[in-house]
Amino acid sequence: METTWFALVALMLTAYVVLDGFDIGAGILHLYVARTDAERRLVLRTIGPVWDGNEVWLLAAGGTLYFAFPLLYASSFSGFYLPLTIVLWLLVLRAIGIEFRMHLDMAVWRSLFDGLFAFSSILLAIFFGAALGNVVRGVPLGANGYFFEPLWTNWRVGPEPGILDWYTVLTGVVALVSLSIHGAHYVALKTEGAVSRRCMRVARLLWPALVGITIISLIATVYIHPTVLSNYRQHPASLLIPLLVIAALAWMPLALRRGDLKAAFLATSVYLVAMLVGAAVALYPTLLPASTNPAHTLTIYNTATGHYSLRLGLIWWSFGMLIAIGYFVFVYRMFRGKVAIEGDDHGY
């Protein structure tokens, strides 16, 4: 039962990263790929009807974590107090960056919100990547299951690390680069003309960087935490996951060269899924490793809620998720196809 919920939380976070990832990616590239006001509205229109729904996955995943593993939720949210609060502020800024821009036709107003949107999207990508880096690297958990991390210490990976050290900055950059390409593929797919071409160029230019940093981050992970390989050793079938990462990486430029943007978008989606599932497999059954004393590590067993709740939750959760997926299919179908420069039934 705990394992099922571990998989469900991982699934929801993965859905969040793949879905909100492309609209964050659109935000990262926004100022560069869209130069005129019409182009910027075009980029916003590609994500306008869906970004809010995509972000709900984060809320639902956070809530599910609270529900299934209350101790982990309590410990990690209070331990990551400062960065998490900053993430919340960035989410606020990003939302108003998208939503307020359309309300006033003034150059300063629009530039302000364009800037806000790009700024918050870039920082969010780095923070999310760094957060995952923290979870993989481990935090200074006490015997009571709690910890508190400052934003940074001496940038070294040690028993008393800060949120940011060389390893978590590295994972932050992985997130930044991969979400940029993911967003570039999405915007390229949903638009035509100059914006689409610039997106493809960005995707092509960033690709070698993504390959390089993916390899470096995988090596770094094994270097700081050799135990991450134990699950892979025990279950050789799981080695398919890194193969999938490599396949997805190889697929991106091939799809782009053929002009098959759907395939390119699919490739970055597969890349993100494989990276996250890979991290989840490496962690399982640990949820948050302790950097101080391995005995304090939080696992799915010492943080889970009661079995009655978990069993019951599975019923309504599955029911709710099926409906939610129905909405998603419906909305994406309603807004399918490319958005045009002068489309008029969308407010962005």
Add this chain to the structure above:
Amino acid sequence: MDSALLVHRLHFAFTITFHYLFPQLTMGLAPLIVVLKSLALRTGNAHYNDAARFWAKVFGINFVLGVVTGIPMEFQFGTNWAHFSRLTGGVIAQPIVMEGVFSFFLESAFLGLFLFGEKRLSPRGHWWAAFAVFVGSWLSGFFIIAANAWMQHPVAYQRMADGSFQVTSFWGVLLNPWALLQYAHNMSGAVITGAFVMSAVGAFYLLEHRHQEHARIFVRIGVIAGVIFSILQLFPTGDLHGKYLARHQPAALASMEALWETQSGAPMVFIGQPDVQRRRIDNPVQVNRALSFLIYGTFGAEVKGLNAYPEEDWPQNIPLLYYSYHIMAGLGTVFIAVMLVAAFLLWRRRLFDSRWMLWVLMLCLPFPYIANTAGWMTSELGRQPWLVYGLLRTSVGYSQTVSAGNAWFTLLGYMGLYTVLAIFFVFLIGRVIAQGPEAALRNRKGAPVTAPEVSH
């Protein structure tokens, strides 16, 4: 009080108070927009559709603010109230996840369609989008109230050896009688906000002699909804909620009325200042035996005073609780009076020419916000000193690892951020109102609004 505890409490109080300014309007407007859409479908009168579109614009801006200030709320349980979350996650996380899974997805999916998909949908399809947004926002309110109601009145739980709570009945938590009462009272309060805002904007246009066709629709619907829900707010929802409160949180009730001594035939104080040190009420204006009657139905019934409980179980801020409650109840009474007079004038077909009444309706705009905020404060201060009433004290629930300094830093950050949001919000809503319902259609295309529109 411990300084870290104080700042964590201020943190929550500030963020939730600011947050709740927005959903109360969206939850209140959503059904009124459905009414406008239904009238548009039935009568074929385009004014109703313009009116719905205008309010959808107001709704949209409020919704964004509600979402962005709501996201921090969900995470604050973990960031600032870690020990509470750890112990109660087994119960209250259930309605909180249900809110995400059952209502946020619904709202986010259909709001986009409702706001931007009117041309892609048939009129009936657009009605359904409005209806789905209404259902989503009301479901969302229900799940949050169910979580809060469990803290007010814990039911269907089991205490484990480590002090944590586990749910024993799924429906028990969702159908907590407290939740049902609080929900009815709360949603009726939200509709009052929607109704007053709608009639205030209509009254403003009528006084300005602008957009008169639309303004009459706003005032008419606002007043009809306002009179119905102002009365429902007192009876039965407020009345039943008060009786339930007297039974299950008697110390809270005694503090709300500043009733120090247990007595038969307890009076109801309308005005007066509670003096905690001397355990009395200064300058009271009261109706004798009224409280006993309201709660127990007989004038002679005994009502427990604060002296019946140990002082450490008293709510910590009795004067604030007392004033919040009296402001809520007092304004509630004013709402009934205002809306009854307005409804009478509407019925006699004199409302639209009665300038003094339109002034009153316009100036009433802020009061439902004050009343709803005071209502929340009454409920939350009354629960003190408990996080989970009678079971878990507030003083042990906060995040021990987060120092007062860090909590101050984020509180000040929120204050700054929310001040900026408030400025943008007032500015944008002011513009929507200045442009008026006829502009709602044109402006959606992003085209500049023409000058005469603004400078009337």
